[in-house]
Amino acid sequence: MHTRRVAGDELLGRLPQPTGALSWVRDGTGLVGWGEAARFEVSGPDRFAAADRWWREFTDDLDVDDELGVPGTGPVAFVSMAFSDRPGHSVLVVPEVVLGRRNGHAWLTTIGDSGKRRVEPVRKPSEVRYSDGQVSVTGYRAAVRAAVERMRAGELDKVVLAHDLLAVADIGIDHRFVLEGLARRYPECWVYAVDGLIGATPELLLRRSGSVVDSRVLAGTTWPHDGMSDDELAAALMSSGKNRDEHEYAVASLVQTLRPFCDTMSVEGPSVLRLPNVSHLSSDVIGTLGDTLGGTPSLLALGEALHPTAAVGGTPRADAIAVIEELEGMDRGRYSGPVGWIDGNGDGELGIALRCAQVDGRTARLFAGCGLVAESDPDSEVHEAHAKMLPFREALEGM
C-alpha cells in the first residue's frame, strides 16, 4: 500500500459512487474512503478485543510505503461498533482508497492497484415518507415514563432511552447527498458513514494521537422553543439542575474509566455547544496515556473500556443497560456505538454514533435518544428526540 501527498481540498465531493461511502469529516478535514480491500465483522461482548486483534494482524502483514507518517496516513480502517453485547453486529472496513486532509497535509492512500471508479452524479430524492419504526412515539413516551418511575424509586440515577423512525425515499438513497447536507449544516460535527450508518455526531468518545487522548462529553440538551433567543436558551441550560446532573453523570463516568490509563488528566467545562437543531452542555477531557504493561493501549482497547458512557447508557452503567434492554424494546444496531477510524499505530478517532440513520436502499432507519433523570418529563423528552432527528431528516430531504 502507498500513501502519497496530493493537492486539492475536497473530501466528500470526491466520493465516486452513491453507496458504500466511508467518511469521518469535520469542517473540511478528516478522511473519506471508497472500495473495500478488506472487511471484518464481529458481534458479542469480545467485539472490541477481536477487532483490535484482527487489525493488528492485518497491518502486521502489510507492506507500507508512507510518504507522510502522520495520524491517518498508511493503513486505515473505518470502524462502527454495535451498541450492545447482544444482539449487534460491528464492522471494520479497510477501503481501497483513502483521501485525507489534516493540519495542512493532504494525502491519498491506495491498497493494491485499486483501479479508477466511474464517477456517478449525486442524486436527490424528490419524496420522502415517514412511518413508525420499532418503537413509536407513543411507545417511547410510555418507556420514558416507566424509566422515570424507576429513578424516582431510587433504582438508578440516569438512563438513556431511544426510539427510531423509518424514512422511505422514492429512489435509492445516495449516501453522498446526505453526507454533503449534514456537512453543510453541521460543520461543528463529525460527519460519518460506515457500512450504511450515516450521521453527524457532535460527541467525540475518544481521539488518540500518540500518548495524548481527548474526549468531548455531551449531555444535557435544549432546543428552540417558546420564542426564546439563543442566549436565553443557553443561560437556561447552564442553570438547569436537571441538565447539570445529567451532564455530571456523563463526565464522571468518562473520567473514572479513563483515569487508570492516564498519567495526567484535565476537564474543561461545561460550556454550551450550539448547533442548529439543539444546544448541549459540553465538557472536554484531555489526558496523557501512561505505560500499562509495557505499552499504551490502542484506541479500540480504550473504546472498549469507555463504551457505553452515561451519554448513551446511564449510571450505574450495568443497571442502566438492564433498564434499556427491558424498557426500550428495540435493537439499536450500531446507533450510539463507537464510530470512526483507526490507523496502523493504534491512533484514530472514535465518536459516538448519534444523529444518524442506518441506510439500506430507499430506506433509512433514524434513531434518537435522551438522557433521563428522576426529574425528566416524558413530553419534553419526546420533543428532544424529535429535535435530534432533524439533522438527518433535513439532509435527506435536501433542506
Ligand SMILES: C=C(O[C@H]1C=CC=C(C(=O)O)[C@@H]1O)C(=O)O
Ligand atoms: C442519545 C443521544 O444524545 C446523547 C448525547 C448528547 C446529549 C444527550 C442528552 O442530553 O440527552 C444524550 O445523552 C442522541 O442524540 O440520540
